[in-house]
Amino acid sequence: MQAMRKPYNYDPKKSTVYMKSLSFAKGLYDISESFPDAVIQEKIRNSAVSIATNIAQSRVTMYHANEFNYLNVAIKSISQCRSLIDLALVRDYITFEQYQKADIEAVELLKISFSLIKRLKQYVKNIEVKSWRVVDFRQSHLYNRSIDLMQSIYWLVDSVDIDIHYEMAEKAYRLAIHTPLYIASGIGQLNMKVRRKMFNEAQDNLKKLSKYLQQFNELTCNKREELNTIEECRIQVVKLLNNFFGRLNSSNTIEQVE
Numbered sequence: 069m070q071a072m073r074k075p076y077n078y079d080p081k082k083s084t085v086y087m088k089s090l091s092f093a094k095g096l097y098d099i100s101e102s103f104p105d106a107v108i109q110e111k112i113r114n115s116a117v118s119i120a121t122n123i124a125q126s127r128v129t130m131y132h133a134n135e136f137n138y139l140n141v142a143i144k145s146i147s148q149c150r151s152l153i154d155l156a157l158v159r160d161y162i163t164f165e166q167y168q169k170a171d172i173e174a175v176e177l178l179k180i181s182f183s184l185i186k187r188l189k190q191y192v193k194n195i196e197v198k199s200w201r202v203v204d205f206r207q208s209h210l211y212n213r214s215i216d217l218m219q220s221i222y223w224l225v226d227s228v229d230i231d232i233h234y235e236m237a238e239k240a241y242r243l244a245i246h247t248p249l250y251i252a253s254g255i256g257q258l259n260m261k262v263r264r265k266m267f268n269e270a271q272d273n274l275k276k277l278s279k280y281l282q283q284f285n286e287l288t289c290n291k292r293e294e295l296n297t298i299e300e301c302r303i304q305v306v307k308l309l310n311n312f313f314g315r316l317n318s319s320n321t322i323e324q325v326e
Contacts (some may be wrong), residue, residue, distance in 0.1 A: 078129040085180045088122065089120040089142075092173045096149065099170065103161050107241040111249070112152040126184070132158045132191035139185040140262065144253040146178045147205060151252035154206070155245055158219055185258065193196065205255035210308040214248040214270075217301045221277075224284075224294050238283070243277045246270075255312075267309060276304050 081087070093116035103109040119142050126138035150171060157167045205211045221244035225237050247270055254266030278299070283294050 071198060077125060078116045083123070085177065085184070086123050086127060087175055087181070088121065088173070092149075092170075093117055093120050095170060095173065096153075096322050099162055099166050100156075103156065105159065105161065105241065107238060108152060108161070108245060110156055110157070111245065112149060112156070115148040115152060116144045118142070119149065120156055123181065128144070129216050132204050136185060136191065137189045139188075139259070140259050142191050143178065144262065144266075146174055146181065146258060147253045147256035150174050151211075151248050152207070152245075154215060155248065157214065157219060159222065203255055205252040208251075208255055208312075210305065210312055211248060211251050211255060213301065213308060214305050217298065218244040219249055220294075220298050220301060224291060224298060227291075227294075234283075240280065243280055246273045247277070251309070267312070270309055271306070274302060274309075276310055277302055 075250060093113075094114050096116040100109045100112050122138045122142040122145065126142065129135050129138065141222060153162065153167055153170050153174075156162045157164070158326045162170075216259045221240055250266045250270035254263045254270065257263040257266060281295055281299060281302075
């Protein structure tokens, strides 16, 4: 990537997108305060802070290449926040009104960040960008099936939480939510290197989940039917993930945010 200097930089506090990112983070902190799930609460707060931090850094850096990278990470974190509010909604941690407000603000941040990053086209010749658009991961069957997988794992653990240690339950929750997070952030990535990294993370997480389900089966043999259903769903997600690139290239139905 070319180390080209910008003719100027910004004070983040005078940047509209940065101030909006702070407001968005505060809103997610507020609505996550009552979450019974510490894992989702932690993830949603960390992702919201990551958006603000990377937008601030993109404003002050003197190099176009660094600005691209910071904005790219911000876009990844926005996708993760949107996925996390999806998870919070399906778990009934937030109302639909809270969900809708947070998502509207996230999309606004995404559009502004994307408009800023598009201005850097001429300075990122050495980065593999398949297309200058941000696709909507929610229209992907891969992502939606990963949400089904997450929900089924939560249901399973919730049904036997008296019989297992807290550490084992927490590990299940983390494995459950990481797959849709990696997939969402991968689908919404401009940088193909980062996209591949996110999908590799998702594949690794799915492998870890397989091993975890085997251990879980040994402890709760009366849940084999539920475990078999989860394993079938896990295999479907693995297959969809492996086939994603081909489907994405041939699809004309995925919306872009511009």
